[in-house]
Amino acid sequence: MLMSSGDNAAQLIYGPNGFRVMRAGHYVLCAVTGQPVPLEELRYWSVELQEPYASAEIATRRALEAH
Secondary structure, X not given: OOOOOOOOEOEEEEOOOOEEXXXXXXXXXXXXXXXEEEHHHOOEEEOOOOEEEOOHHHHHHHHHHHO
């Protein structure tokens, strides 16, 4: 199960080519929807805003709002 009582969200630093794990965990929460995104499925984030996103559509929408 993705979010069992022993699981915690990871804390990451997002770079242009990847991310660095600052606090171990199995997932992050999408900054827009709050949906858990397993680290192995995380593909979209903002380096500028330091936020993860669940999908390309959500990332694009957020980028357009931020500018």
